[in-house]
Amino acid sequence: MNMDAIFTFHSIDERATVLSYRPDDLRAFVEALREEGARFATLDEILAPRESDAPRVALSFDDGIATVHRAALPLLTDLGVPAIAFVVPEWVGRHNGWPGQPVSAPRYELMSWSELRELQAAGFEIGCHSANHLRLRRLAPEVWRTELAGGRAKLEDELGVPVRHFAYPYGVHDAEAVRRVRDLYDTAVTTEMRFLGKGADVHRLPRIDSHYLRDPKRHAPLFGARTRRMLAARAWLRRLKGWLARP
Numbered sequence: 001m002n003m004d005a006i007f008t009f010h011s012i013d014e015r016a017t018v019l020s021y022r023p024d025d026l027r028a029f030v031e032a033l034r035e036e037g038a039r040f041a042t043l044d045e046i047l048a049p050r051e052s053d054a055p056r057v058a059l060s061f062d063d064g065i066a067t068v069h070r071a072a073l074p075l076l077t078d079l080g081v082p083a084i085a086f087v088v089p090e091w092v093g094r095h096n097g098w099p100g101q102p103v104s105a106p107r108y109e110l111m112s113w114s115e116l117r118e119l120q121a122a123g124f125e126i127g128c129h130s131a132n133h134l135r136l137r138r139l140a141p142e143v144w145r146t147e148l149a150g151g152r153a154k155l156e157d158e159l160g161v162p163v164r165h166f167a168y169p170y171g172v173h174d175a176e177a178v179r180r181v182r183d184l185y186d187t188a189v190t191t192e193m194r195f196l197g198k199g200a201d202v203h204r205l206p207r208i209d210s211h212y213l214r215d216p217k218r219h220a221p222l223f224g225a226r227t228r229r230m231l232a233a234r235a236w237l238r239r240l241k242g243w244l245a246r247p
Contacts, residue, residue, distance in 0.1 A: 003055050003195055003196075003223055004046050004055055004056040004057070004058075004195065004196040005055070005056075005057055005058075005195050005196055005207075005208050005223075006043070006046065006057075006058045006059075006060055006189060006196060006205060006206070006207040006208070007029075007057065007058070007059055007060065007207065007208050007209075007210050007213075008060055008061075008062060008189075008191070008207045008208065008209050008210060009021050009026070009059065009060070009061045009062070009068075009072070009210045010061065010062050010063055010065055010108075011065045011067045011068070011108055012026055012067045012068060012070075012071040012072040012075070013067045013071065015106065017106040018105075018106065018211060019063075019065070019105075019106055019108065020106075021210050021211075021214065022214070023071045023072075023075055025214055025215070025216060026071075026072065026075060026076075027075055027079070028216045028217055029210070029213065029216040029222075030076075030079050030081055032216045032217065032220045032221070032222055033055075033057055033222055033223075035220070035221075036055065036220070036221045036222065036223055037054050037055070038054065038055045038056065038057045038222075038223070039054050039055070039056050039057070040056075040057050040058070040059070040081045040082060041056045041057065041058050041082065042058065042082050042084070042125060043058055043060075043084060043125070043165055043187055043189075043205075045058075046058045046196065047187070047200075047202060055223050058082075058083075058084070059076070059081065059082070059083040059084070060083065060084050060085075060086060060127075060167070060189060060207065061083060061084070061085045061086065062086050062129060062167055063086070063087075063088060063096055063108070063110065063129065063133070064085055064086070064087035064088055064091075064092065064110045064111045064116070064129070065096065065108045065109070065110060065111070066108065066109040066110055066111050066112075066115065067108070068085055068111065068119070069111050069115040069116075069118065069119055073118075073119055073122055073124070077122055077123070082123060082124075082125070083124055083125070084124065084125040084126070084127050084165060085111075085116075085119060085124055085125070085126055085127070086127040086128065086129040086165070086166075086167035086189075087111070087116060087126055087127070087128065087129055087155060088110070088129045088130065088131070088132065088133045088151075088169075089128065089131055089151050089154040089155050089158070090131045090132050090151070090154070091110055091132065091133070092110060092111065092112065092113055092116065092158075093110060093111070093112040093113065094110055095107055095108065095109055095110060096108050096110060096133075098132055098133040098134075099132060099133075099134065100133070100134060100135060100170075101133070113158050113159075116158075116159065117159065120159055120161070125165065126155060126159055126161075126163060127163060127164075127165035127166060127167060128148075128151045128152050128155055128163050128165070128166050128167070128185070129151075129166075129167045129169060130147040130148065130151050130166075130168075130169050131146050131147045131148075131150050131151035131154065132146075132147060132151075133169045133170075134147055134169060135169060135170055135172045136148075136168060136169065136172050136173065136174075136177035136180075136181075137172055137174050137176070137177060144180055148166075148180055148181060148184050149184060152184060152185070163185075164185060164186040164187070165185060165186065165187050165188070165189070166181050166184075166185040166187070166188040166189070167188065167189045168181070168188060168189070168190055168191070170191070171190050171191025171192070173188070173190055173204065178203050178204060181203055182203045185203070186202070187202045187203065187205060188202070188203040188204065188205065189205045189206075189207050190204055190205060190206060190207065191207065191209070192204070192206040192207070192235075193206065193207070193208055193209055193212075193231060193234065193235040193238060194206040194208070194231075194232070194235060195208070195228070208231060212230070212231060212234050213227075
């Protein structure tokens with residue numbers, strides 16, 4: 001098939017918010033992809049040269065929400081599926097009400113350092129989502145250092161392993177942000193909603209928002225033409241909405 005994808009999740013719970021994905025649906029999502037012949041991979045593996053035509057899939061979880069530890073970890077461990085959690089280090093053990101978070105955004109408890117260590121010990125990779133989840137544009141030099149280098153250093157000090165992967169908060173990644181991230185991290189993921197193509201910029205990797213795939217059985221096959229057309233239409237509408245919202 002020669003097609004790969006990185007999927008984005010936030011919270012695994014029953015709340016039915018814009019950030020939620022039900023545990024049963026996550027299991028169905030994994031099983032549906034396996035039925036299609038997809039192979040679950042780490043970020044490094046999904047960017048490596050192909051060994052077969054089977055689609056490759058990487059799962060990512062943004063913000064470090066506590067339900068990833070409580071619900072996603074046991075489920076994915078049971079299924080033998082790797083994943084990466086992008087964490088906001090200055091807010092570990094707190095909540096997701098960081099500066100710039102819309103008032104309408106649902107509030108969630110975030111994982112503690114001990115929970116992140118348990119996640120890591122179980123095989124999850126940990127990436128950086130900036131130190132404070134700021135939009136990475138037009139920042140003062142010291143703020144750039146805090147958000148990128150400082151965030152990485154704090155994660156590495158607490159977890160004891162190199163932190164090589166980054167996720168742009170809110171998907172914001174102008175040329176300056178990409179340049180600065182490229183100097184510090186091996187890869188970076190965006191919110192550009194499309195499948196992963198050959199020759200993708202490893203510091204502007206697209207991801208597919210699982211929000212649009214909450215009923216995986218209905219959308220199966222997830223790599224099929226019908227679902228790909230639906231996701232392309234959703235991506236176009238998101239771009240249009242973003243353009244209309246510009247001042």
